[in-house]
Amino acid sequence: MLEKQVELQEQVHGQWNRYKALMPHIAKAYEDLPNQAYADGVISGKMKRLMAMTAATIHGCRACILYQADEALKLGASREEILECIGVAVSLGGTMAEGQTTRLIGYLEERNLL
Template identity: 55%
Template sequence: MENQIALHERIHELFARYLDAMPGLDEAYHTMTSEAYKGGALDGKTKRLMAMTAAIVAGCRGCILFQTGEALALGASADEILEACAVAISLGGTMAAAETTRVVAYLEERGVLPSA
């Protein structure tokens, strides 16, 4: 499996280049996501774990890595992330289980989960 941190950084870099070329979209995108993920009845960490779960079920590798990183930045533990992965697997079956391996690799690379 490819390096998940490098993949995350490359996707982020390319999307930033895209948004630079689309200034109106850039502002709208950041306004919408800032509003969606700010704390409210649900805190930001919970929202990021929810988004990570949806990304796993949808099979969006960039979203999986981004939302996992954001959840970690907001204080999510490896155990919380892995429990959210279990929910994704219960919804998405074997395809979500396969995408969960990307989360495990990312957590290992970040030093959050000991490697086997």
């Protein structure tokens, strides 16, 4: 049975919150950069999240893949945009990225988006 992506995302999020409680000064310093980097600018925050999701898929960061997909969806990304990003990731990352696409497909299925 495949790992449940929503459960994994919630577990990662919970552990990160635990770390933030233990080391708030480091967590705050870390979170300041993404808050600025993903803000709307010439490129929208949604597109930046999709770019980050694509890069995470290429590099195989499971927590990053799920987090960025979730953030992109919250900002209005469609399943079609995510599916096209998967194509870009596979084009650039080959079989390593292809293996990670199962995580995104599972996530979209669990969110009833496929």
